[in-house]
Amino acid sequence: MQEELKIFYKIFTTTKDAIEKFMNMLDPVIQNAADEHERLYYHHIYEEEEQRLSRLVVLIPLIQKFQQAKDQKEFSPANNEFNRLLQELNLEKFGLHNFVEHLDLALFRFTDEDRSSLLNSLREVSYKDYQQVKQMLIDINGRFDTNFVDPHAHHDEHHDHLDRSQTVTVVTHAPQIKQRRGFTVGSLI
Amino acid sequence: MQEELKIFYKIFTTTKDAIEKFMNMLDPVIQNAADEHERLYYHHIYEEEEQRLSRLVVLIPLIQKFQQAKDQKEFSPANNEFNRLLQELNLEKFGLHNFVEHLDLALFRFTDEDRSSLLNSLREVSYKDYQQVKQMLIDINGRFDTNFVDPHAHHDEHHDHLDRSQTVTVVTHAPQIKQRRGFTVGSLI
Numbered sequence: 477m478q479e480e481l482k483i484f485y486k487i488f489t490t491t492k493d494a495i496e497k498f499m500n501m502l503d504p505v506i507q508n509a510a511d512e513h514e515r516l517y518y519h520h521i522y523e524e525e526e527q528r529l530s531r532l533v534v535l536i537p538l539i540q541k542f543q544q545a546k547d548q549k550e551f552s553p554a555n556n557e558f559n560r561l562l563q564e565l566n567l568e569k570f571g572l573h574n575f576v577e578h579l580d581l582a583l584f585r586f587t588d589e590d591r592s593s594l595l596n597s598l599r600e601v602s603y604k605d606y607q608q609v610k611q612m613l614i615d616i617n618g619r620f621d622t623n624f625v626d627p628h629a630h631h632d633e634h635h636d637h638l639d640r641s642q643t644v645t646v647v648t649h650a651p652q653i654k655q656r657r658g659f660t661v662g663s664l665i
Numbered sequence: 666m667q668e669e670l671k672i673f674y675k676i677f678t679t680t681k682d683a684i685e686k687f688m689n690m691l692d693p694v695i696q697n698a699a700d701e702h703e704r705l706y707y708h709h710i711y712e713e714e715e716q717r718l719s720r721l722v723v724l725i726p727l728i729q730k731f732q733q734a735k736d737q738k739e740f741s742p743a744n745n746e747f748n749r750l751l752q753e754l755n756l757e758k759f760g761l762h763n764f765v766e767h768l769d770l771a772l773f774r775f776t777d778e779d780r781s782s783l784l785n786s787l788r789e790v791s792y793k794d795y796q797q798v799k800q801m802l803i804d805i806n807g808r809f810d811t812n813f814v815d816p817h818a819h820h821d822e823h824h825d826h827l828d829r830s831q832t833v834t835v836v837t838h839a840p841q842i843k844q845r846r847g848f849t850v851g852s853l854i
Binding site: 513516517520523524526527529530556559560563567570573574577578580581584625627628631 | 702705706709712713715716718719745748749752756759762763766767769770773814816817820
């Protein structure tokens with residue numbers, strides 16, 4: 477478990493930093509939104525990431541606490557704090573999944589070189605981290621016989637629905653999409 | 666606490682039903698999306714509500730379990746299952762908040778009479794329920810001295826940012842939100 481905690485710590489401190497970069501990008505977009513729909517749209521994503529950030533502020537020290545555990549018995553479902561850790565990790569798997577999608581949505585809008593490069597690099601790391609957390613939690617949940625269910629599993633039945641490796645060849649391109657049209661928030665209305 | 670559990674049970678069974686109605690509305694929109702951005706946008710909201718649904722499937726029986734508690738000592742932070750209940754309730758407060766915003770975003774798109782009527786009625790109930798859950802949790806968290814922090818509090822500093830009662834006169838209109846004040850991510854950290 478120590479090796480896994482080390483990886484979780486690295487992934488969640490990395491994503492905490494990524495959230496901050498993403499929120500800083502969204503902030504002026506919200507301030508200067510062309511209309512109320514656009515403002516609400518980005519403000520909503522901003523708030524969801526803000527919620528995730530506030531959970532990570534609690535989760536990261538919890539991971540650190542277990543990294544310092546001296547007794548293997550602490551890694552047991554009989555320890556309620558360990559259950560809490562597993563529960564939070566399972567929740568933040570979805571936090572990472574949703575972040576990848578927030579980045580994908582942002583890639584449709586922020587097509588300038590600077591922002592799309594940053595978004596693509598955050599996307600690449602977050603996607604890998606999501607896959608790794610997902611895989612590690614399948615193992616861990618199996619080992620500790622938890623009852624965590626993945627409500628997304630059916631979306632991946634035929635294809636990893638976040639995977640864009642098959643359709644994107646140039647990294648600065650928009651995610652997983654063959655034909656990307658010019659997009660404005662207005663086109664969604 | 667029994668009276669509060671009764672209200673929580675009612676609110677979360679109501680919102681579970683509302684999620685299902687909303688997901689049923691989104692399903693054909695995703696299937697028939699005009700482009701990849703539109704598809705991803707609604708699929709993303711669909712998945713977030715699906716995550717919430719899967720959490721409510723666990724939370725509702727937990728509320729019921731505490732409704733049947735015979736001993737007042739079960740309602741104590743010394744009981745880890747009670748801590749779990751509080752934690753889940755605090756999480757689902759954000760679930761309700763995000764649902765109100767999903768409905769508001771959908772109201773920009775689904776302007777036909779049938780769908781906007783349904784969305785507005787779901788929005789009205791969900792907004793009231795969110796406010797009630799928020800208020801009840803302020804009381805409960807105070808009583809049990811929990812450390813739950815609301816990362817949204819600053820958004821409501823001058824104005825309830827989900828309140829549309831002051832700015833909307835015709836119910837089929839899209840939600841209106843007052844100007845957002847300056848905020849930096851740094852202020853959270």
